[in-house]
Ligand SMILES: Nc1ncnc2c1ncn2[C@@H]1O[C@H](COP(=O)(O)OP(=O)(O)OP(=O)(O)O)[C@@H](O)[C@H]1O
């Protein structure tokens with residue numbers, strides 16, 4: 269059963285730029301998939317449409333049975349609760365501790381305090397930050413900040429985790445640590461979609477890889493197929 | 500339960516935000532405060548004016564003093580002419596004989612009694628009068644003039660026009676304040692909208708994250724609406740204190756009346772509480788109007 273189904277999707281921005289051309293893609297539940305391609309090829313645009321930050325101009329996107337293009341603005345939150353999102357620049361609240369940053373995602377949903385407490389501690393443990401829960405973002409390394417962001421993205425148990433260049437600001441060693449965390453999350457059953465420029469990571473992980481070029485999929489490598497290609 | 504937790508969170512957030520941008524919040528609050536003080540003054544004034552205009556309208560009497568040497572026939576003639584006038588309550592034209600007036604005056608003071616004891620109809624300097632009630636107090640001046648023109652009416656008096664002037668003065672003030680209040684309310688609403696806008700800007704990342712993790716739109720917007728509401732409530736505190744204590748003090752100072760017995764002030768309780776409720780309500784409405792404008796304009800979600 270496909271968790272995500274993208275059918276003939278085209279995205280033309282108001283400026284007239286077409287970022288995605290008639291794209292088809294299926295992603296199954298529990299998959300780990302990389303989306304790669306040169307700058308400006310439409311990677312971010314593609315994943316933004318998955319969590320309805322952008323609307324497709326044409327075509328249809330189904331995420332867990334929801335027709336993303338048809339969801340009303342008022343109802344977008346229902347989609348967002350199924351999806352966790354992580355960015356290159358972490359997007360943490362600077363005046364909140366690691367714990368508070370993660371808890372924030374649950375507080376705004378009106379979840380009871382004790383439930384928040386146990387969930388946050390569990391997820392901080394999963395990303396390896398249990399002992400830094402009380403530290404503020406500026407007291408954490410880049411890798412640790414990204415772990416906080418990942419923890420926040422998954423704390424509510426989303427089906428899908430979308431990462432847009434999560435290791436973009438990190439050194440190779442730290443990047444690999446982050447990949448371990450993402451692998452652990454994937455092992456728990458969460459579908460992981462990751463946009464990246466880091467080819468060495470892609471090679472190491474041996475996952476499915478979708479190569480984009482100028483808004484089109486030029487190659488869809490099955491697990492382990494992507495080896496020494498160059499883009 | 501869940502809705503209540505979200506509600507509580509929103510309340511807390513909006514209060515926090517007011518204190519975080521304190522100088523700006525203070526500007527909005529001061530603006531609401533000034534507006535509401537003017538509103539309070541104008542409401543208190545106009546309700547009081549309404550109140551005593553009603554009393555005055557009931558009680559204002561024109562007294563027409565007749566010539567000292569007038570005879571019985573002439574007194575009747577004067578009556579016939581008075582009741583042809585327009586602005587007259589025909590049933591309330593009362594003749595008061597000079598002897599009767601003398602008796603009343605003697606009863607009111609012992610000094611007058613000794614002076615007036617020897618007065619007879621013939622030698623008394625006291626004049627016979629007609630006491631006349633008008634139907635429309637605004638035309639009282641014209642009616643008085645018409646009365647003055649009637650033969651054998653010597654002088655016409657009706658509280659020296661003070662009442663009439665007071666009514667016009669207060670009425671003008673009231674009309675003027677309506678304009679000021681409207682202008683102030685507009686300025687205030689803008690200021691609040693601006694305050695909320697800055698809050699929205701300063702919490703951009705928070706808002707983004709809220710959207711990302713699936714907070715509903717209403718949940719994202721509510722703290723900002725609450726912020727406007729709180730600004731309104733805070734802004735009404737001082738005007739309410741001024742209303743309750745100020746008006747009561749004023750009332751006590753004047754002993755419940757201004758200038759003369761028949762311009763009575765409205766008793767402070769429950770009047771001031773009614774005004775206070777009105778002030779909070781106006782504060783809240785203006786505050787929420789300002790914030791919902793800002794949310795509509797700057798919180799595109
Ligand atoms: N909001 C927008 N409005 C107009 N054009 C946009 C917008 N966002 C992206 N584009 C354009 O769409 C194209 C694809 O952009 P996108 O951000 O998806 O690329 P990308 O593959 O993520 O690039 P990078 O690897 O640099 O992040 C680009 O030409 C870009 O200029």
Ligand SMILES: [Mg+2]
Pocket residue numbers: 311312313432
């Ligand atoms: Mg991008």
